[in-house]
Amino acid sequence: MKIALVYKNDPSLVVDRISEPWRLKDAYRNSSASQHLLQCIYEKQQHLLCHCNPTPALMFVRYARERYTLVNHPVSGQHSQNCPLYSDIKGSIEHGVGADTIKESETGFERFVYHLKSSEGQSSSRIFSGDTKGIMKTSATA
Numbered sequence: 001m002k003i004a005l006v007y008k009n010d011p012s013l014v015v016d017r018i019s020e021p022w023r024l025k026d027a028y029r030n031s032s033a034s035q036h037l038l039q040c041i042y043e044k045q046q047h048l049l050c051h052c053n054p055t056p057a058l059m060f061v062r063y064a065r066e067r068y069t070l071v072n073h074p075v076s077g078q079h080s081q082n083c084p085l086y087s088d089i090k091g092s093i094e095h096g097v098g099a100d101t102i103k104e105s106e107t108g109f110e111r112f113v114y115h116l117k118s119s120e121g122q123s124s125s126r127i128f129s130g131d132t133k134g135i136m137k138t139s140a141t142a
Ligand SMILES: [Zn+2]
Pocket: 050, 051, 052, 053, 057, 079, 080, 083, 084, 085, 086
């Protein structure tokens, strides 16, 4: 497993390499070391590229239900079938473009928003810039 950290806004710029990529596997993901690693990636707003395919698979970190998980991008997250991080991806995004809109369809979305509000969320809140009105509406009707 060769996994690179890249800038969210420019995946062609490699920031670093994950030194212990096995920590990203499902079996290890709930360990505190893995959660810490995912949290760092999340807070730096970085994405990950797995080089199991000639076209690297794009992944990002999502925070839901009080834990961090690694998500394969629904379009660009195609891993090689024998890659430990392989999963079926949809191949399309249902509405909007980019990873930010995907979060809205998650059931953990509202909780995720509350977390941002309660814990300052300086860097995290930038993710939602422009989406704030929709979020407020969603929260009010719940
Ligand atoms: Zn892979």
